[in-house]
Amino acid sequence: MPTLSALPDLSAYRRQCLWAAAVFYALMIGIGSIPGEANELGRFLPDTVLHFTAYGFLSFLLCIGLGPRTGAALVWRVLALIALMGLVDETIQSTLSYRTADIKDWLVDMASAITVTTGFLLAPARR
Incomplete structure (x- = not known):
């Protein structure tokens, strides 16, 4: 069994996930601000599905990026960030x-974040 010092340092990977979340969020805001683009996307998928998927993906990236915290600390940080991002x-x-x-869009954003963070809470402990 490896010792703690033999485990890889995942801090660079976590930073990349946080950067990916920031870039994805900026793209969401940017594309959604182009006249007609949001309506065009809405032709293929309902707005609720788009919000749930996008904010679920953001929540996933934030859960990884804010690690190795687990439990309530991770959940509250992710939920606070998603609440703020959805509000913006x-x-x-x-x-x-x-x-x-x-x-209702903001509530869907929060439901998505709750779903993802619950999955992280229920996942087997990462060693």
């Missing part, structure tokens, strides 16, 4: 004449 997303939408903000 909806606030930006409210300022655009061709978009509308909707509290």
